[in-house]
Every structure is written in structure tokens, then in C-alpha cells.
Amino acid sequence: MTVDKQLMMKELPETERPREKMLAKGAKALSNAELLAILLRTGTKNMPVNRLAEQLxxxxxxxxxxxxxxxxxxxxxxxxxxxxxxxxxxxxLGCRLSRKEPAERPVIRNPRDAADLMMPELRYQTKEHFVALLLSTKNHVIARAIISVGSLNASIVHPRELFREAISYSAASVVLVHNHPSGDPTPSREDIALTKQLVEAGTVLNISVLDHVIIGDGKYVSFKEKGII
Structure with a gap:
């Protein structure tokens, strides 16, 4: 650390320096900017690290x-x-921790269970992620399979891609989940048409599509609850 950077950090009272504050009060006592400042470690000649973190x-x-x-x-x-x-x-690392499954496999009993499971992973994605929750006969989540990333349409999300994953895990049923980067989970006509296509394909293969849940910013829409499927 250069002399200038050391001086800029020393301008703060010791109790307000992020590292000292964490040691004294614990990580939960720090603001987002203070936590980020610890990762950055140093600022610039004209900007202390706390201010740089705030600007980011x-x-x-x-x-x-x-x-x-x-x-x-x-x-x-x-x-x-x-x-x-x-x-x-x-x-x-923080994102992976939030997605970490408990030792016992989660159970999908209703649309809220699916939304709660996938919200941390999909809520802030800037592209549409189409995920299949592959379920056992007792609705335990066997696996989460990413079927596509990008604009959602029938050419990207094809029944063979979805049900290849379901068959490979011997899934009894699936719950479809995808996000809307806009934050609005309202289904589009394309969402509805694609879902009906996948439901029909599942019927032929005897693998039920139980629901399609669209994730928005802190909210969701369930096709089952809306009576769409």
C-alpha cells in the first residue's frame, strides 16, 4: 500500500475502518459498501477505498x-x-452459497416451494434461464437441469432437450421454471404456447409437467395457479 493510500484510510476513525469494524462487531455490522471496500483493499490517489466502493x-x-x-x-x-x-x-461464492441445497433434498409441494428454491438463483439474471426441476414420485428434487439460456422460444427449448434430462434422471415429473429479466413475471403468449407444447409431450412420455413458474423480481407467476395448465 502506498503512503497516500495509507493516509486516506487513516483519515477514518479506527472504529469506522471496515476491517477493524468487522473484527470488532462482526461482518453483519458492515454495510454493503464497507464489505466491498474490504475486497477492494485500496482506493486511488484521490479517492479513499470506501468512496470507491460506494461509487461502484x-x-x-x-x-x-x-x-x-x-x-x-x-x-x-x-x-x-x-x-x-x-x-x-x-x-x-455468495451466489453459490445461497443456492446450496440442504442435505435433504427439497420437496416441491406447491408453486411457492418452486419459487422459493429458484428465486435466489434466477431473480437477478440478465438473460432468461429455463430450468427444469426434476422430481421423484414423492416430489423430491432429484436435480435441477438448465435447458436453455437466452430468449425463450420453441426453437431453443425443445421437448427433446427437456425430456432427455428427465429420462436420464428417471424423473417421475417436472416443474418448469424460468425468469423474466424485466422483473415482471407475467406470462407472454410465447410462454403459454411453449408450455402447452411441453405438457403435451410429457403426456406422451408419461412424465407429467406439474407446473411452470415464472420468476420476477421478488415475485412469481404459477401457470397451475392461473389455470393455464
Whole structure:
């Protein structure tokens, strides 16, 4: 750390320096900006690290940092590639922790169960992710299979791709889940048409499509609850 950067950090009272504050009060006592400042470690000649962290959060928001690449983040003044990689890696670890399944496989009893399971993973995605929850005869989640990433349409999400996964895991049924990056989970005509196609294919194969849940920003829509399937 250079002398200038050391001085900028020392301008803060010791109790307000992020590392000292975490040691004294624990990680939960820190703001998002303070946690980010610890990852960044240093600021620039004209900007202390806390201010740099605050500016990053204003520019990208916390959710945006979860989808940005290290190369893009490193374009910000004061953020080199090493710092960018550190930030992206830390946020990815947090995302993986939030998606970690308990030792016992989750059970999908209703649309809320499916939404709660997939909301942390899909809520902030900037592209549409189409996921199949593959279920046992007792509705335990055997696996989560990503069927496609990108704009949702019949050419990308084909029945053979979905049911190949279901058959490979010997799934008794499936729940379809995908996100709307706009945050609005209202089904489109394409969503409805595709779902009906997949339901029909499942009937032929004797693998039931129990529901299709669309994830928005903190909310969801269930085709089963809406009477669409």
C-alpha cells in the first residue's frame, strides 16, 4: 500500500475502518459498501477505498455486480483486473452459497416451494434461464437441469432437450421454471404456447409437467395457479 493510500484510510476513525469494524462487531455490522471496500483493499490517489466502493454500488447496484464480468468491472477507474476478479469471485461464492441445497433434498409441494428454491438463483439474471426441476414420485428434487439460456422460444427449448434430462434422471415429473429479466413475471403468449407444447409431450412420455413458474423480481407467476395448465 502506498503512503497516500495509507493516509486516506487513516483519515477514518479506527472504529469506522471496515476491517477493524468487522473484527470488532462482526461482518453483519458492515454495510454493503464497507464489505466491498474490504475486497477492494485500496482506493486511488484521490479517492479513499470506501468512496470507491460506494461509487461502484451506485453505478452497478449490488445485483448488477453479480452479473458483470471482471473485464467490464476493471474498466472503472481505480479497479484493476486483480481487484475485479476478487470482487466477482466473492460475489459468485455468495451466489453459490445461497443456492446450496440442504442435505435433504427439497420437496416441491406447491408453486411457492418452486419459487422459493429458484428465486435466489434466477431473480437477478440478465438473460432468461429455463430450468427444469426434476422430481421423484414423492416430489423430491432429484436435480435441477438448465435447458436453455437466452430468449425463450420453441426453437431453443425443445421437448427433446427437456425430456432427455428427465429420462436420464428417471424423473417421475417436472416443474418448469424460468425468469423474466424485466422483473415482471407475467406470462407472454410465447410462454403459454411453449408450455402447452411441453405438457403435451410429457403426456406422451408419461412424465407429467406439474407446473411452470415464472420468476420476477421478488415475485412469481404459477401457470397451475392461473389455470393455464
Amino acid at each position: 454500488l451506485v453505478k452497478y447496484e449490488l445485483s448488477g455486480l453479480g452479473s458483470i464480468s471482471p473485464q467490464e468491472l476493471s474498466k472503472t477507474a481505480g479497479i484493476g483486473l486483480v481487484k475485479a476478479v476478487t470482487v466477482v469471485a466473492a460475489i459468485e
